[in-house]
Amino acid sequence: MSESSTIERPYLIGIDLGGTKILAGLFDKNLNCLARSKKSTKASKGYRFVVERISKCVEELQKDYSFDFKEVSGLGIGAPGSINSSKGSVIFAPNLDWKDKSLGPDLQDQLNIPTIVDNDCNLATLGAYHHEFIGKVSSALGLFIGTGIGAGLILNDELYSGFNHTAGEIGHMVMSLGGPKCGCGNKGCFEAIASRTGISKAITNEIKNGRKSILTEMLGKDLEELKSGDLRKAYAKGDKLVQETIHTASNTIGIAIANMINLICPEVIILGGGLIEQMDTVMMPIISKSAEDHAMTGAAEGVRVISTSLGDNAAIQGAAVLASRM
Numbered sequence: 001m002s003e004s005s006t007i008e009r010p011y012l013i014g015i016d017l018g019g020t021k022i023l024a025g026l027f028d029k030n031l032n033c034l035a036r037s038k039k040s041t042k043a044s045k046g047y048r049f050v051v052e053r054i055s056k057c058v059e060e061l062q063k064d065y066s067f068d069f070k071e072v073s074g075l076g077i078g079a080p081g082s083i084n085s086s087k088g089s090v091i092f093a094p095n096l097d098w099k100d101k102s103l104g105p106d107l108q109d110q111l112n113i114p115t116i117v118d119n120d121c122n123l124a125t126l127g128a129y130h131h132e133f134i135g136k137v138s139s140a141l142g143l144f145i146g147t148g149i150g151a152g153l154i155l156n157d158e159l160y161s162g163f164n165h166t167a168g169e170i171g172h173m174v175m176s177l178g179g180p181k182c183g184c185g186n187k188g189c190f191e192a193i194a195s196r197t198g199i200s201k202a203i204t205n206e207i208k209n210g211r212k213s214i215l216t217e218m219l220g221k222d223l224e225e226l227k228s229g230d231l232r233k234a235y236a237k238g239d240k241l242v243q244e245t246i247h248t249a250s251n252t253i254g255i256a257i258a259n260m261i262n263l264i265c266p267e268v269i270i271l272g273g274g275l276i277e278q279m280d281t282v283m284m285p286i287i288s289k290s291a292e293d294h295a296m297t298g299a300a301e302g303v304r305v306i307s308t309s310l311g312d313n314a315a316i317q318g319a320a321v322l323a324s325r326m
């Protein structure tokens with residue numbers, strides 16, 4: 001028997017690589033999270049630097065929960081962008097300014113742990129699906145609303161990433177002809193209306209046009225640093241402008257979901273992301289009602305629209321699920 005087959009490998013690692021932060025989790029074989037570590041990405045310092053940061057994040061897990069890398073059977077990582085998961089490469093990740101990077105093989109060389117890569121929203125969907133719905137349904141759409149908007153799709157219990165590995169780019173579906181400008185260069189994208197970024201731009205424009213909001217008292221005139229938690233506080237204090245904008249965004253999210261129900265009719269739609277985490281109780285009822293109102297008659301019947309209880313652990317959980325299947 002070879003040495004490697006006699007070593008116990010009780011651990012898995014899941015990583016969520018974002019434009020601003022890297023989150024890593026150590027998991028046991030039953031996919032319980034044992035430890036977490038977090039670092040800022042510092043993407044502007046370039047690809048090699050970020051690979052080093054990811055390694056450091058994993059080393060911090062090791063310090064926290066002393067284990068040997070040899071005891072880790074696999075590492076899964078979610079990256080924001082289009083991913084060729086069979087090659088482990090990032091095809092295009094605009095938030096990181098990456099094109100054609102061999103992230104999987106490079107991390108594997110560095111850490112000597114078998115590594116698998118997928119899109120971050122795909123993995124967040126897989127994580128939430130596995131945690132809450134495995135064995136209960138066989139299709140799901142995950143929709144994640146924060147700085148941007150992304151989605152993941154599970155069909156027949158498997159992640160579906162599409163012909164060009166770009167399925168789930170729901171944030172760039174045009175929802176309003178001639179609407180607000182999007183970071184992608186297009187106008188009226190879903191993300192330009194209903195992401196936290198889109199919401200703060202809409203509020204900023206209204207304030208410039210003379211409307212009042214307590215956000216300016218809370219944060220000053222520059223609302224660029226506006227966080228989802230600030231929206232929650234202003235909403236709770238009865239700020240009319242924030243309430244209207246959140247209602248418009250929630251209604252738009254419901255319409256996008258209705259369109260998805262008409263197209264693929266998944267059994268469950270799982271929402272997550274920073275904005276949903278902060279504003280769950282306000283937004284979810286509006287989203288559900290709008291989805292039901294706008295879907296074709298009968299199409300939304302029995303389709304559940306829920307928010308995930310995993311919070312920002314969804315993607316690391318999904319990355320660990322993927323690693324467990326290697």
Ligand SMILES: [Zn+2]
Nearest residue numbers: 172182184189
């Ligand atoms: Zn766009």
